[in-house]
Amino acid sequence: MINSLRLTDAAIRFGGTLLNPDCEFDGVSIDSRNIAEGDLFVALIGERRDGHKFLADVTDRASGLVVSAADRDLPLPQWVVEDTTVALGQLAQLQREAFSGTVIAVTGSTGKTSVKDLIRSILGGLGTVHATKGNFNNHIGVPLTLLDIQQDSDFAVIEMGASAASEISYLCSIAQPHISLINNVQSAHLEGFGSVAGIAAAKSEIYSSLDAAGTAILNLDQQWQAEWMALIGERACITFSLDDDCADVSASDIEMMESGCCRFTLHLFTDTSLESQVVSLAIPGRHSVSNALAAAACAMAAGASIEQIVTGLEAARSPARRLEVKALAQGGQIIDDSYNASPESVRAAIDVLASRPGHRVMVLGDMAELGADAQQLHREVGDYALSAGIDQLYTLGSLSASASAVFNGQHFTDLEDLKVPLFKEIERSDLSLLVKGSRSSKMDLIVDILVTGKS
Structure with missing residues (x-):
């Protein structure tokens, strides 16, 4: 966690009721089975499990509780709220606001995790990077990721998924990214959105939620790029493309090797120069070149040089069970x-x-x-x-x-x-x-x- 919080900090900011004396905590858990000593326990209510049923199991380790129904038989400090899932996001928002590093948000139909890992590999050459673990990219995973950021981290790379409209907006309200990317829009999860156009509209919330001082990373190969550009408006924008060599970040001379991995020439345009270097990826697939360009554009926005970008791209490996x-x-x-x-x-x-x-x-x-x-x-x-x-x-x-x-x-x-x-x-x-x-x-x-x- 970034720094210690008190339950009063959350209650003063977001409301709710405090029961029993206040507590200080520097860790948050939603799982009674692996709660660490001194963690705050948030009793989430899911489709199959209600965290309130496990309050007695955490009393000897938890510093306090976040509940929607107080248990007056327990002596622990309790923040009593209407919705504990919302409260988890509010705690994450407090911690995000205390973080002074650069936050990069990544969404898209496919390749989110690969791009996130490529960005982490690049920015690891510039400083300490905190990134989403596994597929913690929803309304519970994103808050937990933010609550786990270490104070001395320089960058946070946050993966965002969505199964319905307004979810990306909600995640952005918590994460407050400086740099935002839609990697692509494809026909994954059509059932939840009704159409590919519906998916594109939901993903575009990552741009409309971006602060005026933020930087948007735009894929020119997507058919919605004109609509997204309109949403981006006056915000800073870095473009990337496999097909358009006028993009800020592009590739040429793409060659697929016998291993299935690609070698290509990376081009970075700035206001004053064009820089180019050859990149040999260790991740299979031509689509990995597009992922690499997306990551390069995000890293470029975060201040990485072309040398740092190439080094990071070549060092990256396939995430588990992805090619x-x-x-x-x-x-x-x-x-x-x-x-x-x-x-x-x-x-x-x-x-x-x-x-x-x-x-x-x-x-x-x-x-x-x-x-x-x-x-x-x-x-x-x-x-x-x-x-x-x-x-x-x-x-x-x-x-x-x-x-x-x-x-x-x-x-x-x-x-x-x-x-x-x-x-x-x-x-x-x-x-x-x-x-x-x-x-x-x-x-x-x-x-x-x-x-x-x-x-």
Whole structure:
């Protein structure tokens, strides 16, 4: 945490009622199982669990409680509020206001975590960087990330996700970023927004919420860039593009290597000069070049030089289960992209697989949250895999059957049945096997089974 707070600080600022003597705390927990000594415990009410049921479990470690229903039998200080989730955000807002470093906010349909990690890698050459852990990017994860910032950090890179309109605005009201980016807008999570245009409108809140003195990072390759530019208005803006060499940050001479990773020339335009350097990424995929440009633009806004940007980009590695290459004992390789899936990210992963030599196999689970177009979108990725020259497609789930039908692949509804052909496939020393699917498809289980060789 940045610095110690007292419950009175929160109550004076945001209201509510204080019960029992005040307390000071420098840590906040929402999980009774791992609360540290002296932490403030916030009793969140979720769909499946109510933190108020565990108050007695934390009395010997917590310094105080945030509750929506006071427990007068407990001697601990209690801040009694209407909504404990809102109160968590308010505590985070207090801590954010005490932070003197630079805050960078990143949203987008895909690539948020990759861009966040690339920014962290670059800015690590300039100072101490605090960044979102895992996928803590929602109305609970963002406050917890902010509450975990250390006082001596120079930068905070905050990943923001959304499942509905107004969520990004809310997260920005807490995080108060200096630099804001929409990496892209794609058809992920269509079910929650109704259309890709709805997703674009929700993501654009990151620009309309930006302070007048802030800097917007704009992807010129997105069809909504004109609307976003209008929202950005008079704010400072740094543009990036894979296709437009007039952007402030651009790339040329993009070359995909046998590993599936790209080498390219990075160009940075400033008011006074053009600087260029060659970058060799260790993260697979042509789409990773776009992610690298987005990260470079954010780092440029934060004061990084081109040398620091190149060093940071080349040092970065794939996040866990995002095009992560894993060796098989038999000599082949698995490309573990099981973290999540959208139609666009599936096509990007297919491109990586298609660039590799040898026998190329894909295992695809269902892509979730695609709404009424789900069957058609699965058919389209099956056709894309066929056109890319993938040698074999195995699918698991119900929706993915549409992809298998177009490809003339093999579809399974049971993991045990799928394991039989996959264990035969991994006997090949020239195998490149891509595993992809939404988190709900649990494709990570397939990766772990094949890597360990244990069924």
